[in-house]
Amino acid sequence: MVWTDMRIGVARLWHEANSFSVCETTLEQFQVREWCRGGAAVDLYRGTATEAGGALAWAERRGDVELVFSRCASAAPAGPVDQTVLDRITREIAEDPALEGVDGLYLSLHGACIGTIDPDPETTLVTALRARFPDLPIAASFDMHACIAEALADRLDAATVYRTYPHVDMVEAAIAALDMLAAIIEGKRKTRVLLRVIDKILPSFNMRTDCPGPMRDIETEAVAAASRDAGEASILAAYPFASFAYADVPQANAGVLVTCEDAARGAALADHVADYMHLNQTRFQPDLATADAVLAGRPWADGSRVAILEPSDNPLSGGIGDTPGLFAAALTAGLPDGSVFAFFCDPETVARAHEAGVGATLDLFLGGRLDARFGAPLRVHAEVLRLTDGRFRNEDAMERGMPVDLGRTALLRVARLRVIVTTGCQSPNDAGYFRLHGIDIDEVPVLLAKAKNHFRAAFGGRFDVIRSCETLGPAMADVSRLPFRNVPRERFNLKNQRDS
Template identity: 45%
Template sequence: MPRIAVARLWFEGNSFAPAPTPLPAFQGREWVAGPEALARYRGTATELGALDAFLAARPQWRATVLRCAAAQPGGPMTDAAFATWMEEVEEGLARGGFEGCYLSLHGACVTESDPEADLTIIRRVRAALGPDAKLVASFDFHGNVSPQMIGLLDGASVYRTYPHVDMDAAAARALALLERALAGRPVHGALAKLPMVLHSFHMRHEAGPMAEVWAEAAAAETPPILDASLFGGFAWGDSPWAGPSAMVWAEEHAAARALARRLAEAIAARRARFAVSLPPPEAALEAALAAPPGLVALLDPADNPLSGGAADTPGLLRALVARAPDVETVFCFLHDPDAVQAAQAAGPGGAFARPLGGRTTPDFGPPVPFEGRVEALTQGRFLNTGPMEHGAPVDFGPTAVIRRGRLRVVLTSRKEAVVDPAFFALHGIALDEVRLLANKAKNHFRAAFAGRCSAIIECDAPGPAALDLAALPFRHVPMAWRAAPAGA
């Protein structure tokens, strides 16, 4: 009867975001433990949903679910928030008696003082468990991971899709390696790290250079290879190990090491194909209006919440207000609790007049003067209906839709990400009647919307996840690693 512990800290830290991410950001999104954690995610396409299914199929296993926490990507996690989570997990592990442990991590967590927080977690969990217990983890594809993790783990796996629609599958693979290790069967790991930082625009799984390497990894995943995983890295996480790598687990150490090197070399050989250049918002808007008939998405990746954006930069909204396209346009979204309160005070149909954007910091441009009328108010809660985190609950807090002519702007009280059709259904927005959908998003948006859009156009606007890495004040990433091809 195996007895295992489970803990989760899923957070991607943008070292250049305007504000740190405090404990309430986690408590407001995911802060669960015990049976509640499994009940909340039962049947969902998430790591904890996979854990629940794994345990249901193995009634002889006993799992103690310690603190599970997640927040949307943002500025570095505050040291106090990290200490709260870490100390609670260590207290749970100190009760002892665990033969194994599963960690659901991101891989690109940074705190105010620790640029390698995931490695710190693994070290401290390993110390609390002792050398004989088996420890496995699952990671996001955008992890910035250290080779030192391999010697502390007994197995791991990584998302193999981008957009990430296989979170549950990654967890299931990690748990299968835990089961194998607990049975005394050999598992050896290797990680090959590339000394470079790449943007992730061309790392989607359906086509492109990373898709080719994923296919090579999948073809190699036959005995003695148990798991062949890739990391694309997170470009805005200022970590000593930022950037892509390949991780392999096998029955034989030599086989794991050889395949990890081969896959890393396959990424390096395609380096130039990861380069990207984007037009400014005004030019991107004109291209969107000239696109084929149907719904056109105009994306602002530099303020993408899933890259640590603040959902508050004004560049794209300024271009829309100045151009005032004569087509039905939706801008989603701005994270502005005070503006939502003003809309609530005005009530449906009431007048709304206040500057929008640039609330968090003026570094990315001043606010945009805005006048309109309140079209809708909601409580901001729904269940995902699309493929990414399918079935999981989402809470934007109270929201408002403000209309100015043919432009509607959605305002929210909390920062999440608009990557699911249920967001628009909640706000009474029929996308088949919309021509232009402006969104603070990047690749994850495509999971549910690529098939709905006649075109998806990205722009380069000022923001905490901006395209020009050379302009960012890195402290931990070696300078040579940032010498990527022009536009990368």
């Protein structure tokens, strides 16, 4: 029997909601991604590059901690979550008898979840836990694109945020949160989480941290300033976050979370990092060429292997896998044979392909079938090349080891393009996604993908050229074309200095 000095409850609510997606997130979408608790959660997450995987590795390394897994729920980004599902998740975690007697709680949160009724379900969840456990230390980790309300920060004792984009430090974010939580429990320390917002929302197009850029500079400054300002304080940490540009909720606002014991030191650090973010805000302004312009340049003409990304419909920004802009431009671009378009989410087309079988030819409409606001469907003649059950396991840096279920899929040939069509809407950000469809990604001359910066975690070194283009979609760079109601437009107006 292993003796444990500490019991920590673990729960997870991870979902990023795009307010402009027509695809509501249902219970089924959680169940096909992450919907587990107790021993099933341990089995799912052990050895994975996720926050829960990091928590298990942390506890196993210490040897004196027991983790008690409550409900863990995650769905791929999409539209707001069915409120009955969120109410169930909140109730299952907040009222979970298994959490009775734990010494602390670790919550793996995204920070940009939205319900069909509740605009801030993560604050609702933490508020319910705080009501049940008024004195229990609670730590949470967040995505870099969180929308964090003052009330949420106030109810936490420690907080971390991913520092990398692509997000390849989920494990590290969990471990840092648990290290602070354990220090609070063992040392009976009193900490608080301070929030500073900058009244701006930072677009994510220029936010990569795997190359020189504004977010890498901000993260470097936050770490250095926390180390410099710590003095005798044993806990002082600063984590910037950028907010989510497609969440139409009042708490959408970039800023910094500071965990501290000394409130004065913490406030000074929060102010310093927020000021530094203000000074760098204009560097985040996106400037994307249209799809027609990018393809007209024929970047593959010199023999380069090229990836062209369509971030306006990126599923990890809440895209719907349905907009036709890049596909329409590609059909007339004279792409080399063997090029691939990934992907359309179209369950009806997948069903037709499976019914027809490999080798069949079909007249289809692709794109614009779920939401015609971003372009009309395109009529094509397609040959069915391959059919799959849609299941594979991530093998690259992001969420390595996690199982993925796309639902049934089909690989079609449309003119010179191989086109992947799926039942579920998930980003093509892992080599396993393409291997499932019999595609060797290293042999693809031109890849057109509904993806964004996370694509580079797996493929940044595997293409000679990676370009992003602007098309109409629920996550387009030009947010002025989206019907915001709850976020002041001024938050998207990036300026050199603080507003006077």
